[in-house]
Amino acid sequence: QVQLQESGPGLEKPSETLSLTCSVSGGSVSSASFYWSWIRQSPGKGLEWIGYIHSSGSSNYNAALKSRVTISLDTSKNQFSLKLSSVTAADTAVYYCARVVPISGRSGYYYGMDVWGQGTKVTVSS
Amino acid sequence: SSDLTQDPAVSVALGQTVRITCQGDSLKKYYVSWYQQKPGQAPKLVFYGKNSRPSGIPDRFSGSSSGNTASLTITGAQAEDEADYFCNSRDISGNHLVIFGGGTKLTVL
Numbered sequence: 001q002v003q004l005q006e007s008g009p010g011l012e013k014p015s016e017t018l019s020l021t022c023s024v025s026g027g028s029v030s031s032a033s034f035y036w037s038w039i040r041q042s043p044g045k046g047l048e049w050i051g052y053i054h055s056s057g058s059s060n061y062n063a064a065l066k067s068r069v070t071i072s073l074d075t076s077k078n079q080f081s082l083k084l085s086s087v088t089a090a091d092t093a094v095y096y097c098a099r100v101v102p103i104s105g106r107s108g109y110y111y112g113m114d115v116w117g118q119g120t121k122v123t124v125s126s
Numbered sequence: 127s128s129d130l131t132q133d134p135a136v137s138v139a140l141g142q143t144v145r146i147t148c149q150g151d152s153l154k155k156y157y158v159s160w161y162q163q164k165p166g167q168a169p170k171l172v173f174y175g176k177n178s179r180p181s182g183i184p185d186r187f188s189g190s191s192s193g194n195t196a197s198l199t200i201t202g203a204q205a206e207d208e209a210d211y212f213c214n215s216r217d218i219s220g221n222h223l224v225i226f227g228g229g230t231k232l233t234v235l
Contacts, residue, residue: 037224047161047169047212049224060222096168100224103175105157110216111224112159114180116168 002027004097004117012091012124018084022097022117029078030055035100036080037113038071040093048093052100052111053080087124094119130158130213130227137233138203146198148213148227158196158213160189163229169212173198200232208234 008020022036029036037052051061053071061069070083084091098113130150138144148158157176161169171180173189186201196215200207211230217223 039226046229047214047226049214049226052224062223103157103159105155105175107155108216110152110156110158110214111222112171112174112214113161113169114171114174116170119168 002099002115004099004115006095006097006117006120008095008120008122010121010123012087012122013126014088014124015086018082018087018091018122018124020082020095020097020120020122022080022082024078024080024099027099028075029073029080030075032056033101035102035111036071036073037098037100037111038082039096039098039113040091041096041119042090042093045093050082050084050095089124092122092124094121130215130225132211132213132227132230134228135231135233137235138200139235140205141202143199143201144203144232146200146211146230146232148196148198148215149194150215150218150225150227151194152215152218152225153191153194153196155218156215157191158189158215160187160198161212161214162207163210163212164208172211203232203234205234208232 005023035052038050053059068085073080096119097117099115102109159174163169213227
């Protein structure tokens with residue numbers, strides 16, 4: 001079955017760029033059937049969608065983070081990555097990667113996450 | 127609105143039925159997915175779409191939708207169902223954005 005695993009530094013300094021990678025096993029990031037997403041959860045808070053990317057190259061981001069976020073795909077390594085620039089303490093969170101499935105509904109489709117990584121904690125502190 | 131609204135906390139007696147709701151304008155157009163999250167763990171998909179349950183999820187979990195409200199029902203709640211539950215769907219704006227509800231903390235008494 002498909003498994004996702006996040007990796008990257010657990011500590012970032014303010015104003016620097018956070019970089020995380022999600023390694024995918026048991027499936028391919030090149031599949032046209034799925035999107036690949038990053039979601040984060042600040043301590044004691046809810047889930048915040050960061051963005052997603054598709055193998056076609058199309059991507060979409062949370063408007064609140066769009067100016068600082070880049071999500072990219074590396075099909076040769078079967079991975080996708082997150083870069084979040086100019087981080088502050090407010091970016092301290094557990095970061096999850098997830099596989100996204102378009103799910104059809106009454107008036108169109110929405111995007112649901114069917115497989116999640118275990119999450120990686122990132123602290124922003126000097 | 128791009129928001130999904132959930133009650134912050136709900137409780138249920140062991141073995142009883144509980145409904146967790148998710149409200150938002152976009153739910154008039156789209157279904158939701160429901161996730162269960164236990165402390166220190168990643169969210170796990172428990173129900174999605176009109177009427178779909180992932181393999182391995184007990185059939186005491188069911189979902190429904192009416193108007194701008196989606197519901198997750200647990201029939202015969204078990205102690206292991208105590209967790210946070212989140213809904214997610216799509217923004218109504220047409221920009222293909224993902225949105226989450228704020229989450230509901232379910233306590234099984």
